[in-house]
Amino acid sequence: MSSPTGLRERKRERTREAISSAAISLFLARGFDPVSVAEIAAAAEVSKPTLFKYFGSKEDLVLHRIADHEAEAAGVLRSRSADEHPVDTLHRHFRSGLSRRDPVTGLNDHPEVLAFHGMVFGTPSLLARLARYAERDEEALAAAWQEPPGGTDPLTARLAAAQVVAIQRVLARRNWQRLVDGASADATYPVAVQEADRAFGLLRAVLATEAVVAGQAPCRLPAGPVSG
């Protein structure tokens, strides 16, 4: 075992940071696709294979920060007080993100953050990676949802997780869009809170139903055929 703050690890962390910052500044200056990884490696004074030892793909050079909050929602859910409804926990957490202007809520109008989001939302390959992260997030959230206390059945847990992830995505994108359209984060904050309250409120209303817990949600359609 090496010492906890070995010289090597510091060097390693510095190299990683050098690559990442070189990449981000090049990307923000000229866009994602037009910048090649060879160029980034040269700017960070490392070789191309070395770059790929630090980051698994070109997209990860941009998204590794977001990737780090990976199972955040699941963690929040697990650390809730036992008497709070899961949706309320996540709702409160999203609201807290809004008031902190957490970039993941889309409500941060610092120019660099706006440019960063613009790059991500404007680059298909970055969106694709982001979707994969969301997928894992959803999976972790579904797993946490069906843990006790208040463990839900697997179908409900999966649906709830999927819907929470979808809600967060929709809300963040709407917030970001308003900032792009010229509004300030402070001016947008009230409506962002309102929309979040409405979205989570909807979900909460569904999942609070006793019938849901019992697996007997109402169905207005006539009973389906049993052999098809």
Next chain:
Amino acid sequence: MSSPTGLRERKRERTREAISSAAISLFLARGFDPVSVAEIAAAAEVSKPTLFKYFGSKEDLVLHRIADHEAEAAGVLRSRSADEHPVDTLHRHFRSGLSRRDPVTGLNDHPEVLAFHGMVFGTPSLLARLARYAERDEEALAAAWQEPPGGTDPLTARLAAAQVVAIQRVLARRNWQRLVDGASADATYPVAVQEADRAFGLLRAVLATEAVVAGQAPCRLPAGPVSG
């Protein structure tokens, strides 16, 4: 202008079909990643650039059939009778897919279909493309949702569309998983219908609420701060 069923277009369609079928059979035999597009082009007796004129990417060689149903949900919604609730329309459509064993419901146990789904769900790059298709589907659905009659406000339309797409994805994947675990489609059909009824029933319950239409969904959390 050429004649509607020009000789050229038939030839073109035949070439397209030759490429697609060569690709699919190679993929099913040996998996997606291990087969190169050069190999497919050779098998279809065309050049690599020609292949990419017919299909935009390697992934599209697999997903173009799915891509063709792109705005299906939006179309279904638009052609509904005026007195039916949108969720009921989509619910009925999904049920119909189940009884027809439509592959998009995940409830088709023909060996080729199973193998096809296995390949898609087991290949990250295919999943990523699939997510992009779902994204467009969601967008079209949201647009259709807020058209009259019964036009909903943009936030509700977006959330509803996102949740419908999420529900379809979750249900299809659960159905497919059961088939992979060895159950037959006929044996799985009843529970598939049950789960679909429950999932769409939940959503229906939310969106049927008058409070939702009025934009006053219940919110159990205290009112959020107005300045953050």
Next chain:
DNA sequence: GACCAGACTTTACCGGGTAAACAAACTATT
């Protein structure tokens, strides 16, 4: 001081995807 292990480099390669220049075939006009 000798040694080991991990990190870095160079080189070479593979596969997806595209640009450019060119050949062939069908259409339409003369």
Next chain:
DNA sequence: AATAGTTTGTTTACCCGGTAAAGTCTGGTC
């Protein structure tokens, strides 16, 4: 029927993301 133009395809060559192999350097350890 001959010509010109458009469409469609081919060939060649290239770019870029990503990886494998083989060797070098260096921090840390006995």
